[in-house]
Amino acid sequence: MYLRHMTVRKNGKAHTYWALVRSVRQGSKVRQELVACLGELDERGRVKARALARRITGRECPGQLDFLEAQPDETVQVKLKGLRLERCRQFGATWLAWVLWKALHFDELFAHSVVRGSEDVPWPSVIAALVIARLCEPSSELHIAEHWFRTTALDDLLGIPEERMNDDRLYRALDVLLPHKTAVEQHIRRRLGELFDVSYDILLYDITSTYFEGAAEGNALAQRGYSRDHRPDCKQVNIALVTTKEGLPLACEVFSGNTTDVTTVKTIITQIEAKFGQAERVWIMDRGMVSADVLAWLRQAGRQYVVGTPKSELKRYAAQLLDARDWIEVREGLEVKPLPAPEGTTETFVLCRSAARKEKERAMRARFAARIEAGLRKLQHRVAHAQRPIERGGVERQVGRLLSQNSRAARCFAVRVTANAECPVGLAVSWQRVPETDEWAELSDGCYLLRASQSALTPDELWQAYMQLTQVEEAFRVHKTALDLRPVYHQTADRVRAHILVCFLAYVLWKTLEQWSQRAGLGRSPRKLLDEFAQIRSADVVLPTTDGRALQLRCVTTPERPLSLLLDRLGLELPKRLRPPRCLVGQL
Numbered sequence: 272m273y274l275r276h277m278t279v280r281k282n283g284k285a286h287t288y289w290a291l292v293r294s295v296r297q298g299s300k301v302r303q304e305l306v307a308c309l310g311e312l313d314e315r316g317r318v319k320a321r322a323l324a325r326r327i328t329g330r331e332c333p334g335q336l337d338f339l340e341a342q343p344d345e346t347v348q349v350k351l352k353g354l355r356l357e358r359c360r361q362f363g364a365t366w367l368a369w370v371l372w373k374a375l376h377f378d379e380l381f382a383h384s385v386v387r388g389s390e391d392v393p394w395p396s397v398i399a400a401l402v403i404a405r406l407c408e409p410s411s412e413l414h415i416a417e418h419w420f421r422t423t424a425l426d427d428l429l430g431i432p433e434e435r436m437n438d439d440r441l442y443r444a445l446d447v448l449l450p451h452k453t454a455v456e457q458h459i460r461r462r463l464g465e466l467f468d469v470s471y472d473i474l475l476y477d478i479t480s481t482y483f484e485g486a487a488e489g490n491a492l493a494q495r496g497y498s499r500d501h502r503p504d505c506k507q508v509n510i511a512l513v514t515t516k517e518g519l520p521l522a523c524e525v526f527s528g529n530t531t532d533v534t535t536v537k538t539i540i541t542q543i544e545a546k547f548g549q550a551e552r553v554w555i556m557d558r559g560m561v562s563a564d565v566l567a568w569l570r571q572a573g574r575q576y577v578v579g580t581p582k583s584e585l586k587r588y589a590a591q592l593l594d595a596r597d598w599i600e601v602r603e604g605l606e607v608k609p610l611p612a613p614e615g616t617t618e619t620f621v622l623c624r625s626a627a628r629k630e631k632e633r634a635m636r637a638r639f640a641a642r643i644e645a646g647l648r649k650l651q652h653r654v655a656h657a658q659r660p661i662e663r664g665g666v667e668r669q670v671g672r673l674l675s676q677n678s679r680a681a682r683c684f685a686v687r688v689t690a691n692a693e694c695p696v697g698l699a700v701s702w703q704r705v706p707e708t709d710e711w712a713e714l715s716d717g718c719y720l721l722r723a724s725q726s727a728l729t730p731d732e733l734w735q736a737y738m739q740l741t742q743v744e745e746a747f748r749v750h751k752t753a754l755d756l757r758p759v760y761h762q763t764a765d766r767v768r769a770h771i772l773v774c775f776l777a778y779v780l781w782k783t784l785e786q787w788s789q790r791a792g793l794g795r796s797p798r799k800l801l802d803e804f805a806q807i808r809s810a811d812v813v814l815p816t817t818d819g820r821a822l823q824l825r826c827v828t829t830p831e832r833p834l835s836l837l838l839d840r841l842g843l844e845l846p847k848r849l850r851p852p853r854c855l856v857g858q859l
Contacts, residue, residue: 477744482498
């Protein structure tokens, strides 16, 4: 990793912008990958970053987290020839995650909410280990206990001896965590609001699924349903997530795998109102979340919403799609058109037309249509040259399977299986394109219809509000990729809920780091920051003394200048030592 600068002249003045770059080898080529933009590295930016760090951590010096204590002076003679390093551990990434954990006051929350019993290791520390591991190196509880924990400095940070960390303790920590889910969500709402001045007037809601490895026969949540992971062969659970318009998480819930999206809306909104009160909010949801019953329920209580509508609703507005008048260009390649509301309603309807989405949907339909035609040609050839009798029902089932696997273009084909005396098996397969369907698909590609409960929003404001749903989609991507939410190996319902809650807490740390990084001028790449911080190590420096004993110091390595700039921009300072030196610890 190294520094690279670029000089830009503006208004007769030269501005030098700096960036952290690292070289990445891809096959025989080496390319430069941007780690973070540091801006002009001016003192004003540094002061702003340190002020943000103090706000997040609540400490004047965020790095010195009570590691050092005053020690009595003692002079000893050491033999430099015998100097050695021991116990080298990964420190930087786990330390940064632990700073985030304390910045969100999770340590205080669990210290007050989890009742202390006769356990050797406090449960709040084990819960912290689970969440920090999920953020830094997502893996199973068994891998954490047997490998990851002993390769990091987390035992020093949390005060858990590595010999006391085992998979049984981690699994039991899941059981301890789950009953506090409501208190955790309420705490997250308060703390994120304090740190980032978050408003909760607009809430985004969406749902996804994740699949199981194994039969999960004893888990009532594990059911077969519509798989977003394209794994219909596996049982799954559905995960609902509520975020703010900035993508900051507010609450999550788990439903059985065969639950339809639309049936979850009333449950989620009722739970949010029970936890956080019935304040004026605007709910933004995708078209799969709404039905006539749900919309009537929302209007009955005066709730505000912005939702997408099913694709079939567009046919009611075919004339408006054809009419070239009244389209408003919101941005290049995107147009919106206000529509009259149906009689008896006060809702706002807006028709949207996206050129990029049109090209995408057209390409997808063409790809699926090509698959259908190729499959039908193969089936036609097989039927025409069959040497044995073939049942007509079997051929029709093959046609139905082919169309269902390529449903995006299935309506564009009219397929017939007819009797044919000239064929050895007495059957023939024929098909033709449906012109009306092709024409409608060409007209409606890239178009979608939005509806809102209020008329105060302009068409472009309504579209921008709806587009914020991409924040929830991004949250699901982070859960499934960076945090390895899937697949789920737990076999009981409560353990599954607790596993998803741990991933949710790790995502809260992720978004906190993202907001911190963005406001410090470092972009929005939490994973890159964690990877760079992982280069920082801790180690024991052992100095043998002249009287046959040893002086042992547990120290943190000094980062190179580029990484020091990252620390400086975040307003952080690394601790020099993790604990007071253990002077003269024994005979050599």
